[in-house]
Amino acid sequence: MSRLIKKAAVLGSGVMGSGIAAHLANIGIPTLLLDIVPRELTKEEQAKGLTLEDKQVRNRISATAIQKLLKQKPAPLTTKKNLALIEAGNLEDDLVKLKDVDWVIEVVVENLNVKKQVFEKVDQYRKPGSIISSNTSGISVEAMVEGRSDDFKKHFLGTHFFNPPRYLKLLEVIPTQYTDSDVLSFMKTFGEDVLGKGVVVAKDTPNFIANRIGTYGLLVTVQEMLQSGLSVGEVDSITGPLIGRAKSATFRTLDVVGLDTFYHVAGNVYEKVEGEEKKVFEVPEFLKKMVENGWLGSKSGQGFFLKKGKEILELDPNTLEYGPRKKLSTPAVELAKQERGTANKLKALVYANDRAGQFLWNTFAKSFVYSAKLLGEIADDIVAIDRAMKWGFGWEMGPFETWDAIGVEKSVQKMQESGIEVPAWVTEMLEKGHTSFYIEENGELFFYHHGEYRLVEFNPKVIDLKKIKKQKGVIKKNSGASLIDLGDGVALLEFHSPNNAIGMDIVQMLNYAIDEVEKNYKGLVIGNQGKNFCVGANLAMMLMEVQDDNIYELDLIVRQLHKALLKLKYSSKPVVAAPFAMTLGGGAEVCLPAAHIQAASETYMGLVEVGVGLLPGGGGNKELYMKHLENLPSGVPYDLQQVAIKVFETIAMAKVSTSAEEARENGFLSKSDGISVNPDHQLYDAKQAVLALYEQGYKPKVRRKVPVTGETGYATLLLGAEAMRLSGYISEHDMKIAKKIAYVISGGKVPFGTEVDEEYLLDLEREAFLSLIQEPKSQQRMQHMLVKGKPLRN
Numbered sequence: 001m002s003r004l005i006k007k008a009a010v011l012g013s014g015v016m017g018s019g020i021a022a023h024l025a026n027i028g029i030p031t032l033l034l035d036i037v038p039r040e041l042t043k044e045e046q047a048k049g050l051t052l053e054d055k056q057v058r059n060r061i062s063a064t065a066i067q068k069l070l071k072q073k074p075a076p077l078t079t080k081k082n083l084a085l086i087e088a089g090n091l092e093d094d095l096v097k098l099k100d101v102d103w104v105i106e107v108v109v110e111n112l113n114v115k116k117q118v119f120e121k122v123d124q125y126r127k128p129g130s131i132i133s134s135n136t137s138g139i140s141v142e143a144m145v146e147g148r149s150d151d152f153k154k155h156f157l158g159t160h161f162f163n164p165p166r167y168l169k170l171l172e173v174i175p176t177q178y179t180d181s182d183v184l185s186f187m188k189t190f191g192e193d194v195l196g197k198g199v200v201v202a203k204d205t206p207n208f209i210a211n212r213i214g215t216y217g218l219l220v221t222v223q224e225m226l227q228s229g230l231s232v233g234e235v236d237s238i239t240g241p242l243i244g245r246a247k248s249a250t251f252r253t254l255d256v257v258g259l260d261t262f263y264h265v266a267g268n269v270y271e272k273v274e275g276e277e278k279k280v281f282e283v284p285e286f287l288k289k290m291v292e293n294g295w296l297g298s299k300s301g302q303g304f305f306l307k308k309g310k311e312i313l314e315l316d317p318n319t320l321e322y323g324p325r326k327k328l329s330t331p332a333v334e335l336a337k338q339e340r341g342t343a344n345k346l347k348a349l350v351y352a353n354d355r356a357g358q359f360l361w362n363t364f365a366k367s368f369v370y371s372a373k374l375l376g377e378i379a380d381d382i383v384a385i386d387r388a389m390k391w392g393f394g395w396e397m398g399p400f401e402t403w404d405a406i407g408v409e410k411s412v413q414k415m416q417e418s419g420i421e422v423p424a425w426v427t428e429m430l431e432k433g434h435t436s437f438y439i440e441e442n443g444e445l446f447f448y449h450h451g452e453y454r455l456v457e458f459n460p461k462v463i464d465l466k467k468i469k470k471q472k473g474v475i476k477k478n479s480g481a482s483l484i485d486l487g488d489g490v491a492l493l494e495f496h497s498p499n500n501a502i503g504m505d506i507v508q509m510l511n512y513a514i515d516e517v518e519k520n521y522k523g524l525v526i527g528n529q530g531k532n533f534c535v536g537a538n539l540a541m542m543l544m545e546v547q548d549d550n551i552y553e554l555d556l557i558v559r560q561l562h563k564a565l566l567k568l569k570y571s572s573k574p575v576v577a578a579p580f581a582m583t584l585g586g587g588a589e590v591c592l593p594a595a596h597i598q599a600a601s602e603t604y605m606g607l608v609e610v611g612v613g614l615l616p617g618g619g620g621n622k623e624l625y626m627k628h629l630e631n632l633p634s635g636v637p638y639d640l641q642q643v644a645i646k647v648f649e650t651i652a653m654a655k656v657s658t659s660a661e662e663a664r665e666n667g668f669l670s671k672s673d674g675i676s677v678n679p680d681h682q683l684y685d686a687k688q689a690v691l692a693l694y695e696q697g698y699k700p701k702v703r704r705k706v707p708v709t710g711e712t713g714y715a716t717l718l719l720g721a722e723a724m725r726l727s728g729y730i731s732e733h734d735m736k737i738a739k740k741i742a743y744v745i746s747g748g749k750v751p752f753g754t755e756v757d758e759e760y761l762l763d764l765e766r767e768a769f770l771s772l773i774q775e776p777k778s779q780q781r782m783q784h785m786l787v788k789g790k791p792l793r794n
Contacts, residue, residue: 003186005029005102005131005194011091011118013065015072016135016163017107022069022076023165025085026601026661027194027677032097034089035061055093063088076166078601078659091118098125105159107135110264115144123152131183133159138207138268142176153178157187160208161197162392167602170392171197172208192459196601196677198391200384206272207265209378209385210392213399215266217367219280221250224362226284226317228355232304233314234328238356239363242333243349244342244396251304251314255297263291277370286317293320330354342396343405350406351414364402365415371399372423382437383447383456400437400447409435443471461681465494465529476512480505483513489522490690492683500530502586502618503538504557510564510590517573523690523698524571526590527578527683533603534579534587539612543782546773555770561586561618562762569593570700574693578686580679584608584656588668589618592627595693595701597673598686599660605668606656610737611791613778617769621651621744622761626706628667640753641716644709648717648745652738705755708747717742733777733794740768 009032010021017033024031037058041050050057066086069076077083089097098104104126108118115134122132128151134144141158148156158174171191175184184201191199202208207215225235232251240249248255254262263283270281290296290303295315297303306313306322313322332352336345350361371385379385386398397405409430415422429437429448437448438456444467446453458464468484475483480497493513495506517524527533545554568575568590577591580600588605591597599605607616607624615621625647632638649655650666657663660675669675674689676682709716721738724730730738744764747756772778777794784792 003102003129005190007101008032008103008105009034009098009101010105010107011035011122012107012109013062014107016161016165017105018065018069019076019163019165020105020107020135020161021066021086022082023161023195025082026078026166027196028085030085030087032087032089032094032101033062033066034091034094035065037061037090037092058090058093059088062090074164074167075658076164078166079661079665082661091121095121095125098122098130099127101126101130103131103133105133105135110136110139112139112143115139116146119144119148119152123148126152130155131187132156133187135159135161137211137265140204141174142204145176145178150178154180155183157184158202158204158208159187159191160202162210168392169198170210170388171195171199172202172210172388172392173199174202174204174208176204192678193461193681194677196679196681198387198680200379200388200391202384202388203378203380205378206269209388211265212269212374212378213367213371213385213389214393215262215269216280216370217363218250218254218262219266219283220366221363222284222287223280224359228359228362230328230355230359231314231326232317233325235359237327238333238349238360242336243346243360244402246394255303255305257297258299259287259291259296259303263287284317286320289320290315328356330356332357346402346406351410361414364406365411365418365420368399368403368411369415369420369422372426375423375425381447381449381454404436404438407435408437443467459680461678461684463683463687465492465683475516476509478505478509481509481513483509483516486525486683486687488687488691489694490525490687491517491521491523492525492527492687494528495534496528496530497538500528500532500534500587501536501538502534502561502590503541504560507557507561507564511567514564514567514571514575517575518571521573522694523574523576525576525578525683525686525690526594527580527686529683532580532582532587534584534590535582536585536587536608537618539782540786542773543779543786546779551770551774554773555766558617558766558769562766565589565593565619565623566758570703571595572700574690574698576686576689576693578682579603579605580682585616585620586618589616589620589623592620592623592668595698596689597669598682598689599663599669599673599675600679600682601660601675601677602679603660603663604656604658605660605663606654606666607651608654608656610652610654610734610741611781612785613733613737613775613781614772615737615741615744615765615768616651617765619762619765621647621741621765622706622758624650624667625745625761626758627670629706631667631670640707641709641713644713644717644745645720648720648742651745652721652741703758705757706747706761707753707755708745708750708761710747710750710752710754712752714742714746714748717746731793733775736775737772737778740772744768 007030008024010017011034013033013035021031021033038060045057066088104122106118108114132155137160145153145156157179160172162168162170173187188199191197236249236251240247266281266283294300295302304315312325314325315322332349332354333356336348339345339348349357350364382400386400389395389398412422439446439453445456447456472485475485480503482494484492484494486492513524574595576596576598577594578598579591580603583603583605585608588607607620609616628643628647655666657666663669676685725735748764780794781792
């Protein structure tokens with residue numbers, strides 16, 4: 001069945017509803033946002049002489065929610081321009097507009113009767129064949145659909161987004177007994193390929209997968225804390241990155257989520273389960289008291305933590321008073337910190353006989369057993385459960401992957417010795433001689449399912465570099481980078497130096513990669529699957545060289561980087577850069593000369609060298625300026641000075657985009673460059689871009705001279721910088737850096753409009769870079785960044 005979602009409607013404009021509308025707008029889907037009609041006027045409306053019948057008043061709730069999107073943090077929109085794709089309306093006047101909508105998402109209050117009333121109205125107005133879904137976080141989707149038309153039932157399912165929808169990867173899709181299999185399969189593909197989500201199919205049970213297991217884990221942690229006498233801060237210090245969980249660990253996460261929300265989610269399960277499970281979901285008294293006091297976490301200014309000035313205090317659950325935040329340090333914790341990789345850290349912790357080890361063993365053992373008991377009830381297989389926890393809660397490993405990491409046999413033996421009842425299917429698995437839930441064979445991953453191992457299925461657009469390296473090996477590698485065969489005649493250059501920082505090893509591999517690709521491949525992708533694409537050049541190496549007075553050495557390094565990036569730019573085969581997350585300084589400089597950029601939607605790109613007392617030294621000034629010129633419409637007169645000013649401001653103010661869309665607005669991406677909404681599909685999209693360019697008979701860029709603003713343009717740029725200095729916005733040293741940037745962008749001492757070649761601009765940049773790196777104040781900034789991780793204003 002071929003279907004398209006060209007237009008959507010979201011019913012309910014609260015934080016979640018407006019967030020989903022924003023996410024749909026981010027991917028270019030026009031969305032109608034409807035909410036109830038207000039029953040009374042505000043003072044402002046009365047003052048304007050409006051009545052309850054005025055459209056402005058009737059649409060007020062959704063219109064206000066749309067405007068709030070501009071102020072929310074983190075930003076729900078990838079660019080403010082996307083606001084234009086969201087239309088405000090109300091649930092009385094505008095239901096008729098549902099006839100033009102392909103997907104209706106209900107996000108009203110979590111009350112079954114209210115939802116049923118809304119769906120009764122939707123059923124009257126929707127067009128046959130349109131998909132209807134509920135974003136409920138735990139109400140039965142089966143119950144919602146009672147009494148609806150057959151066509152409605154066939155096209156209805158649960159689609160549970162996680163908050164905030166732009167950033168959190170998980171989308172739980174919950175079919176009912178009536179849902180058409182084509183509709184389920186479409187939503188799964190649409191969710192992954194268009195919405196950019198990680199989709200898991202869940203069963204219609206309380207809180208579905210992630211919230212059921214996540215809430216259980218959080219409550220077990222709270223109960224264990226009360227029993228073991230650990231403090232809130234001590235628990236957070238051992239339940240975060242140390243065990244492969246989010247930085248916000250346990251209680252900071254609860255503060256961010258909101259204790260009222262957590263209380264509601266826990267209560268939802270409590271009402272629907274029996275026996276031992278019911279006991280766990282009973283919220284402790286002190287938590288109820290916190291909710292009564294309005295101590296709901298971040299939104300109310302206090303929760304488990306309270307910020308007083310610069311100090312963060314933690315709550316004592318016994319006295320409900322705040323005191324200094326504590327951290328837990330035990331021999332196991334210190335040992336785990338020395339270990340490499342989460343699996344080794346976990347092994348060092350859970351079997352240790354100290355306070356941290358005992359605490360983590362008790363919480364992990366209960367969560368493992370609970371997840372295993374729920375298999376078949378909440379999801380069909382362990383893969384769905386593991387993925388839900390990784391994508392919804394930011395865990396590095398799901399419960400079954402974590403269980404594998406600490407050793408299933410050893411842990412089950414310990415559980416049985418301490419009287420923990422292990423689900424029969426796990427002990428049967430061990431009796432059959434299978435000692436892990438997942439096994440790897442020939443680079444393929446298999447999971448245990450009903451007595452046998454089955455292949456873990458991935459979306460065909462997911463490229464896993466680790467798997468490719470295992471299966472095909474590596475063409476060539478050094479300490480900083482590897483050249484990998486992606487198949488179909490496309491190679492990939494992967495950075496893997498610390499922080500993917502660019503040093504001579506990466507420059508050498510870049511040169512080798514271009515030579516190899518020109519001879520034997522259709523094109524090259526530059527990408528990786530690290531935490532960030534690249535945070536810039538190797539700052540420590542540069543500081544060391546300058547402090548050893550190796551200016552000649554630095555001069556050589558900069559020349560070689562310039563040469564390599566020009567080689568990339570004018571390669572006879574297409575080079576596609578695939579930036580994501582932090583793409584700063586040298587990371588941006590590698591992308592700018594590429595034939596095409598395929599950015600992940602969450603790409604934070606900028607030339608930030610000013611923060612370390614420098615200017616871009618890898619051709620960034622010249623490339624950003626040229627990119628701006630190339631992006632201008634051809635044949636239309638333009639103001640060269642305005643182009644220079646925009647580039648100057650972007651570099652001098654170290655502007656970093658908050659999304660790939662904003663990177664385009666800042667001139668780092670051209671109109672023709674691509675954006676991948678699903679980060680897991682980015683390398684696939686980049687590979688397709690290489691093949692498309694190759695098939696079109698790719699011709700490298702033609703070397704052209706660059707028009708510059710010269711001396712008069714330089715003077716104009718300095719006027720702006722001088723005004724900022726006089727108003728105290730920038731320091732004397734900032735002014736010195738600004739002068740250098742202005743000189744490079746304006747092309748030095750030449751008349752306005754002179755056309756110069758790229759090498760001339762690179763020479764100006766190199767000279768400016770080398771003079772700044774010798775400045776004591778620049779070296780102080782570099783040192784500060786290396787030690788403190790943040791810029792120094794001196």
